[in-house]
Amino acid sequence: MKLTVLATRAGVTLPAGAEAQITGFAIDNRKVAPGTVFGAFQGARVNGEDFIPAAIAAGAVAIVARPAAVVSGAIHIAADNPRQTFARLAAQFFTPVPDTIVAVTGTNGKTSVAEMTRQIWRMAGHRAASIGTLGVTTSDESVSTGLTTPDIVTFLANMSGLAREGVTHVAYEASSHGLSQYRNEGLRVVAGAFTNLSRDHLDYHADMEDYFAAKMRLFGEVVDADGTAVVWADDEWSDKAITHARQRGLAVLTAGERADAEGLRLVSRTPGQLGQVLEIEWAGTVRKVNLPLIGAYQTANALVAAGLVLASGGDAAQVFDALGRLQPVRGRLERAAISRSGTPVYVDYAHTPDALEAAIAALRPHCAGRLIVVFGAGGDRDQGKRPEMGRVAALQADLGIVTDDNPRSEDSATIRAMILAGGDGALREVGDRRAAIAAAIAEAGRDDIVLIAGKGHEQGQIVGAGAEMRVLPFDDVTVARECAA
Numbered sequence: 342m343k344l345t346v347l348a349t350r351a352g353v354t355l356p357a358g359a360e361a362q363i364t365g366f367a368i369d370n371r372k373v374a375p376g377t378v379f380g381a382f383q384g385a386r387v388n389g390e391d392f393i394p395a396a397i398a399a400g401a402v403a404i405v406a407r408p409a410a411v412v413s414g415a416i417h418i419a420a421d422n423p424r425q426t427f428a429r430l431a432a433q434f435f436t437p438v439p440d441t442i443v444a445v446t447g448t449n450g451k452t453s454v455a456e457m458t459r460q461i462w463r464m465a466g467h468r469a470a471s472i473g474t475l476g477v478t479t480s481d482e483s484v485s486t487g488l489t490t491p492d493i494v495t496f497l498a499n500m501s502g503l504a505r506e507g508v509t510h511v512a513y514e515a516s517s518h519g520l521s522q523y524r525n526e527g528l529r530v531v532a533g534a535f536t537n538l539s540r541d542h543l544d545y546h547a548d549m550e551d552y553f554a555a556k557m558r559l560f561g562e563v564v565d566a567d568g569t570a571v572v573w574a575d576d577e578w579s580d581k582a583i584t585h586a587r588q589r590g591l592a593v594l595t596a597g598e599r600a601d602a603e604g605l606r607l608v609s610r611t612p613g614q615l616g617q618v619l620e621i622e623w624a625g626t627v628r629k630v631n632l633p634l635i636g637a638y639q640t641a642n643a644l645v646a647a648g649l650v651l652a653s654g655g656d657a658a659q660v661f662d663a664l665g666r667l668q669p670v671r672g673r674l675e676r677a678a679i680s681r682s683g684t685p686v687y688v689d690y691a692h693t694p695d696a697l698e699a700a701i702a703a704l705r706p707h708c709a710g711r712l713i714v715v716f717g718a719g720g721d722r723d724q725g726k727r728p729e730m731g732r733v734a735a736l737q738a739d740l741g742i743v744t745d746d747n748p749r750s751e752d753s754a755t756i757r758a759m760i761l762a763g764g765d766g767a768l769r770e771v772g773d774r775r776a777a778i779a780a781a782i783a784e785a786g787r788d789d790i791v792l793i794a795g796k797g798h799e800q801g802q803i804v805g806a807g808a809e810m811r812v813l814p815f816d817d818v819t820v821a822r823e824c825a826a
């Protein structure tokens with residue numbers, strides 16, 4: 342495809358007389374082939390501009406980079422925001438894409454909402470997919486990409502690949518990293534959702550306002566100008582999110598107890614043994630839904646997913662019917678085993694203080710005895726959340742066992758000590774994750790519940806970094822079953 346054609350469609354200005362035949366796009370010089378457009382970005386670790394000569398040597402014909410970058414031997418597409426310009430150009434190359442695309446952001450619940458949205462569409466007869474932490478998921482398979490929001494080239498290539506397979510509806514997860522690095526851009530997004538905001542990633546974002554601002558790029562720029570913002574109304578940050586959406590001129594669909602008259606209002610929620618009964622008001626009618634999932638947080642996610650489907654043209658009767666048939670999302674309050682002494686053992690992906698509190702609260706109504714939590718915190722991630730997670734476990738659980746998550750480059754004992762410091766002496770420490778899970782299960786009786794938090798669906802434990810990095814096979818669900826047997 343000709344570069345001038347891509348640039349015209351993307352509204353990108355090229356240097357006078359520039360033309361080339363484009364065969365692909367890359368942001369890593371090691372993936373450049375002859376005819377590639379290379380995006381040279383200043384990163385958190387290294388400066389992509391240092392790889393421009395190597396990219397040109399490998400055959401790059403055009404480089405998207407800051408005006409100040411030095412480019413010789415290829416077309417320099419100079420841009421003040423190279424990531425955005427690169428995304429716009431690439432989006433013209435990776436076509437066609439599915440007709441109906443929606444996105445979800447928020448600290449917790451993105452994966453669950455994206456997955457539930459996909460399920461609701463599928464039950465309505467659409468070919469649907471979700472892209473996020475679980476990978477690219479269709480009715481047939483789930484293929485992991487390694488990151489929640491893949492890099493822009495993988496993301497766009499996945500989108501056009503799905504369209505070629507006949508997928509018409511996609512829900513994707515927009516992490517704050519992804520949003521601030523323009524990892525998903527250039528597509529028509531008909532609706533975007535905001536679930537909630539609480540402490541996470543303060544290693545990457547300067548403070549909560551900065552973190553929130555990164556998320557609000559979704560409403561400010563990514564969702565189409567005539568699209569809809571779906572907002573969970575019962576969060577502290579909801580009103581601010583609604584204000585952002587209205588300022589941009591988006592339609593707003595609220596969900597929750599505090600939803601407005603045009604929204605999905607949660608009238609009542611009654612927890613049961615295996616699920617919960619919801620009364621939801623929509624368009625003046627109150628409907629009853631038997632949600633087959635436990636936990637207040639899954640009600641929130643299900644309603645946000647319903648909002649995304651309604652906002653993108655879904656039929657209300659089908660949506661409410663589908664809510665009653667939702668399948669659990671992998672690693673989100675997944676019941677992994679029942680131990681020999683009769684203790685249910687749950688695996689959940691809670692890895693923030695707020696999520697840990699939500700997961701414990703979800704299980705509390707089902708627990709006549711003690712609630713025992715096994716958890717840790719990832720290395721090379723926000724350190725400030727560690728004592729807060731310790732405090733939540735010490736206060737909300739009956740026994741908290743602090744163990745290793747993914748230590749990455751950090752010393753695991755130091756990470757545990759930071760968590761323990763928040764627990765004020767109330768927490769126990771068992772570093773080895775398998776031993777910690779075994780200890781919790783051995784200790785629990787038939788009225789107790791064990792919650793293993795932090796790794797959810799993950800299949801390995803990441804130890805070390807760089808050349809030393811190893812992923813040791815580890816699956817909480819499998820280990821729970823082995824220890825329960």
Ligand SMILES: CC(=O)N[C@H]1[C@@H](OP(=O)(O)OP(=O)(O)OC[C@H]2O[C@@H](n3ccc(=O)[nH]c3=O)[C@H](O)[C@@H]2O)O[C@H](CO)[C@@H](O)[C@@H]1O[C@H](C)C(=O)N[C@@H](C)C(=O)N[C@H](CCC(=O)O)C(=O)O
Nearest residue numbers: 368369370382384385386387389392488489490492516518
């Ligand atoms: C901090 C962060 O988000 N880093 C991501 C980001 O890096 P960056 O742009 O800062 O890149 P960099 O490594 O400094 O390199 C700069 C540029 O040089 C290029 N390069 C680099 C080396 C080389 O030899 N050649 C080359 O061309 C790189 O491709 C890049 O374009 O872009 C890279 C390419 O897309 C990502 O792999 C990398 O993810 C790292 C591995 C990561 O751990 N990210 C996590 C924190 C993350 O993004 N997590 C969120 C989840 C959050 C949530 O759900 O709560 C996610 O969306 O997955």
Ligand SMILES: Nc1ncnc2c1ncn2[C@@H]1O[C@H](COP(=O)(O)OP(=O)(O)OP(=O)(O)O)[C@@H](O)[C@H]1O
Nearest residue numbers: 448449450451452453638641689690691696699700
């Ligand atoms: N709406 C919610 N409110 C509070 N906590 C939630 C909510 N939804 C999920 N959680 C908690 O957060 C955990 C992760 O859920 P999920 O994977 O859906 O979120 P996510 O936003 O995709 O996370 P990540 O940032 O890792 O991609 C769950 O296992 C649960 O403990």
Ligand SMILES: N[C@H](CCC[C@H](N)C(=O)O)C(=O)O
Nearest residue numbers: 692718719722746747795796
């Ligand atoms: N998407 C989240 C996942 C955290 C999962 C937890 N197990 C950890 O490794 O910290 C992150 O990258 O921060």
Ligand SMILES: [Mg+2]
Nearest residue numbers: 451452474489
């Ligand atoms: Mg996720």
